[in-house]
Amino acid sequence: MFKYFEPNKIFSVTSKAPKYVLVLFITVLSIGLAEALILSPEDYKQSHSVRIMYVHVPAAWISLGIFSSLTILSIVGYIFKIRNFFLISKSLAPSGLVFNIVALVTGSIWGKPTWGTWWAWDARITSMLILVLFYIMYLVAWRIYENKDKVFRITTVITILGMINVPIIKYSVDWWNTLHQPASINILSKSSIHISMLVPLLIMTAAFALFSLLIFLMKYNTELIKIKNKGLDRL
Amino acid sequence: MINETILMNGYGLYVWSAFAFTLLSFASLYLITKTQYVREKNKFISKFGTLNSERAASAKSQSINREILSNISSI
Numbered sequence: 001m002f003k004y005f006e007p008n009k010i011f012s013v014t015s016k017a018p019k020y021v022l023v024l025f026i027t028v029l030s031i032g033l034a035e036a037l038i039l040s041p042e043d044y045k046q047s048h049s050v051r052i053m054y055v056h057v058p059a060a061w062i063s064l065g066i067f068s069s070l071t072i073l074s075i076v077g078y079i080f081k082i083r084n085f086f087l088i089s090k091s092l093a094p095s096g097l098v099f100n101i102v103a104l105v106t107g108s109i110w111g112k113p114t115w116g117t118w119w120a121w122d123a124r125i126t127s128m129l130i131l132v133l134f135y136i137m138y139l140v141a142w143r144i145y146e147n148k149d150k151v152f153r154i155t156t157v158i159t160i161l162g163m164i165n166v167p168i169i170k171y172s173v174d175w176w177n178t179l180h181q182p183a184s185i186n187i188l189s190k191s192s193i194h195i196s197m198l199v200p201l202l203i204m205t206a207a208f209a210l211f212s213l214l215i216f217l218m219k220y221n222t223e224l225i226k227i228k229n230k231g232l233d234r235l
Numbered sequence: 236m237i238n239e240t241i242l243m244n245g246y247g248l249y250v251w252s253a254f255a256f257t258l259l260s261f262a263s264l265y266l267i268t269k270t271q272y273v274r275e276k277n278k279f280i281s282k283f284g285t286l287n288s289e290r291a292a293s294a295k296s297q298s299i300n301r302e303i304l305s306n307i308s309s310i
Contacts, residue, residue, distance in 0.1 A: 007299065011298075011299045012298070033254070036254075037240070037250070037254070038240060042243075042244070047243070047244050047246055048243035048244050048246040048247070048250055049243075049246040049249055049250065051243070051246075051250045051254075052249065052250055052253040055253055055254055055257040056253070059257070094264065094268070095264065098260050098261075098264045101260065102256065102257050102260050105253075105256055106253040106256065106257060109249050109252055109253045109256070110249070110253065112249060113246055113249050211261055214265070215264055215265065215268055218265075218268045218269060218272050219268055219271075219272075221272060222268070222271050222272040222275050224299065225272075225275040225276055225278075225279050226275050228279060228299060228300060229275065229278055229279050229282060231294075232279065232282045232283065232286070232294060233282070
């Protein structure tokens with residue numbers, strides 16, 4: 001099954017896809033921004049500051065999703081010796097890091113009018129900051145180690161250690177007394193968020209997911225061309 | 236209506252700056268990634284141009300190399 005993931009086979013798709021994904025991303029983002037900034041209602045308690053949720057929450061969700069994907073791809077890639085999985089992980093990481101930073105900064109901007117402070121060493125915020133450090137360690141490992149086997153091993157260890165932090169981020173608001181509010185959206189039980197706010201939130205999440213796909217495709221193509229450049233040197 | 240959208244009951248500065256930061260981060264990441272992509276592609280094309288006909292034919296036998304050469308402005 002894994003032979004279908006070979007770079008030579010999928011490059012013809014990944015090289016053509018970015019332009020279509022870019023058009024789709026701009027379309028979905030435009031609808032999402034109109035919903036988030038104009039059409040959705042203000043909150044009865046937080047007033048218009050609630051609109052920050054439409055960038056903060058999708059960014060946090062996607063950064064967590066990408067880190068979980070990095071871990072799964074690295075572990076499977078390491079066990080089954082599939083180098084392409086490491087290439088996919090490496091290409092996903094930059095957008096994961098940017099989403100994580102966006103979640104922290106927009107959360108900080110939201111914190112000022114809501115809590116009266118830009119920053120608090122709260123369990124959720126601190127664990128998200130730790131995730132940024134794991135993303136940075138992961139990307140730095142790819143830069144500093146030349147030996148491929150060594151970099152595969154080290155990045156796998158980094159993602160496994162970082163993955164321990166992911167459930168801590170998710171359940172920190174339940175386990176500790178934090179400033180951060182508990183989750184408003186539950187897959188298994190009834191969500192406390194109103195449909196008029198849920199729709200823009202889901203549209204913005206779709207737009208952010210498309211953006212991470214776009215960056216992934218561009219980065220993946222770049223990595224493949226880099227490998228082919230080295231191949232031309234050997235000819 | 237326009238005033239309300241911009242000022243947002245005094246929360247406008249926070250809301251607009253959060254959205255502006257997000258969109259600027261996206262634009263920066265997109266431009267950095269695109270620059271890296273174009274740089275690698277140009278490097279590939281210039282290296283390919285220096286190959287003699289035998290090596291160029293050997294390189295062209297790989298479908299991925301043909302794809303790279305045929306998608307000069309794919310993004």
